[in-house]
Amino acid sequence: MIDKDLYDAIVIGGGPAGLTAAMYLARACYRVLVVEKEKFGGQITITAEVVNYPGATPQSGEELTAKMRKQAESFGAEFMLADVTELDFSNEVKVVKTSRGDLRALGILLATGAHPRQLGFEGEEEFKGHGVAYCATCDGEFYTGKEVFVVGGGFAAAEEAVFLTRYASHVTMLVREDDFTCAKEVADKARENKHITILTNTEVVSAKGDSVLRTLTYKNNKTGEIFNYEASDGDTFGIFVFAGYVPSTDLVKGIAQLNPQGYVITDESKQTTMTGLYAAGDVCIKPLRQVVTATGDGAIAATEMEKYLSKQREITGLSTTMPVKRASVHQEKSQSKASNNELLDEAMKQQLNAVFEKMTETLTLEMYLDEREVSQELQAYMQALSSLTDKLIIREGHGQVKERPYVQIRKANGEEAGFTFHGAPGGHEFTSFVLTLYNMASSGQPIDPSLKSTIESINKDVHMTIMVSLSCTMCPDLVVAAGRLASLNEHIHVDVYDLNHFTELKDKYHVMSVPCFIINDQQPAFGKKNVEQLTSLIMN
Known part of the structure; x- marks a missing residue:
């Protein structure tokens, strides 16, 4: 029996290990979803130059992993940005609970990597974001x-x-x-x-x-x-x-066996002590933590997982829809590049069109410009987006307003939607801006019903000032979460600032790290937050 909502495998983590596993599984005609909470590519994306990956000329970590993702996509792998909150192994069909709803799969691969270790010296916690x-x-x-x-x-x-x-x-x-x-x-x-x-x-x-x-x-x-x-x-x-780094294994504590340092214990097939749960990359016990060993782990885990998934199909009597393979990555080379005058290449346009097709409401992007070059960038981004759909209308606002340039999202009836971006939403903030448009013009990203009810019940005015850098990999999560809140409650308004163009805010609040956010003129806070965490801060 074909179950259209079932995945053969869900890979948690979009770094080199997870991307490699997804490619192998999709190529073997298994339906696979990669769930990443932050940014596809993992920790290696902050590396300026990778020089020791076999067969590849020196390139940035971001460039290398972008190619990995594209290769996995070409074989039909699917991708989702979401925060995984819990795993349920109580039945043959496993459940992955996320910030965007529950997902079901026959097997799960943990490839969540590691996060920076804190030292604990006096003042470390106190001066986060201020030095x-x-x-x-x-x-x-x-x-x-x-x-x-x-x-x-x-x-x-x-x-x-x-x-x-x-x-x-x-x-x-x-x-x-x-x-x-x-x-x-x-x-x-x-x-x-x-x-x-x-x-x-x-x-x-x-x-x-x-x-x-x-x-x-x-x-x-x-x-x-x-x-x-x-x-x-x-x-x-x-x-x-x-x-150094600390393994991101909180999800599987109490589910799979960990060593004293928190790394996952696996056998040679990369299966953990929990049947149906595999692990790859920096979450595993290993003598060398490099991109090449992460991809090797991903390949081993995927090929061994194939045997398990085949048996699970027989046991459950369930099968999934076949992955949709795309044109060969080699054939796409000449088509994927944008012209010198375009911000978006063909691959990006296809992804955006898939998002815009789900929008049911029309939004107006009202721009307030000045003479700076960043205004031209803002205008170019808005024109590029609006050219892809009739759900986005752009217009230039006038009047005596401060903190230009910015774009303010307005609803079809002309009312403010509660989200303004100061600067040009490029770099890492491009995706967060597009997701905010989607959340404003549709039912939006899935959210827990009880949490949604809590957000909708907020009856006081809430203003969030968010300060970001376009090179920041942690900022988009916070921006998307804040935008989601604004999409659900008219009392919530969000102003996002690219500090590169609004240095007076940096000086005013002594900001030395991003993301930084301020709720209702309270003390600045730092770090990425999800919808639930922001809601808790507002309610308290």
Whole structure:
């Protein structure tokens, strides 16, 4: 019996391991869905240059994983952005509970990777977003002309220290060990950079300040000698922590066996101690955590999973719809590139059309422009979007308004929809803007009924100011969540600012990290949040 709502496999995590597994499974004619909560590509997307992936010329991690996704899509793999909240293995058909509703599958592959480790030094938690950061790509520009300390001696620390010299006046590396723990080639780039000082056997003791960092205390862990750094009068500095990663295995605690460090225990087939649950990539116990080993894990897990899925089809009597294979990725090369004058290539237009076809209401994108170049960018994006559908109408607003340029979403009746983007929604914010349009003009992304009822019951005015950077990989989740709230309740209004063009906000709130958000003029808060978390903050 064909079950149209059933997947053979659901892959949780859209990094190299998950993308590879999806490609193998789809190519073997299994229906597979990749669910990613943040950004497809995983941690490697923040790497500026991948030079050790066999057969590939040097390229960014984002470029490499974009090709992986496209290859998986060509074989029929499906993709969804959602936050997985719970797994249910009580029946032959497993249930994956997400922020967009429940999903069903015969088997599940965990490829959630790992997230940056916090060190726990005094001041680390207090100054998150005000001096302590974990993503150089996201936050590096906020430290232009300032002193920066990089904590760590591994691959990420060495690479990001070099990256940060683009902005910082000087970078000092605090390495706990006697030497770097990464490959010599990577470490040498940091050693040979005249803008980097390296202190080995050194650990952070504390970081202190007022609204931003003012002093740093660190020590030599062999001699015990204490050192103090103080920012010059009125200035601040940054601390970027790259001290390894913690496996993202909370989903399977109590379901599959983990080792004392939290990594998933698997057999040679990559199956965990829970039948039907496989794992691949950085969540697994392994001696080397690289893109090439992640893709290898994904391939092994997928091919071994095929045998399990075949048996499950027999046991349950269920089968899924065949994956829809697309034109060969090799044949698409000449068609996928946009002309020099276009923002959107053909592949992107197809994806957008699929979204716009589901919109039932018409929206007006009202632009307020100024003389800056970013206004031209904003106008170009809005024209590109509106050219694809009659559900989007663009017009230029007039009058004495501040904080230009911005685009304000209005409903068909002319009323404000509760969402305004200041700047041009490009980079990582393009997808979040499109999803917000979808949520405003349709039934929107699935949401738990009880949570939806709670949001709709809010009867007080709520204003959210969200500050982002277009290079930030964590910002889109927050923007989408806030936009979803605004789509469900007319009392909620959201203003999103690209801090690159509104530096006065950065200075006013001492913002040194993104995403940053403020609810009803309260204290700034930092970090990505989902719909449920934002709702809780508003209700409290």
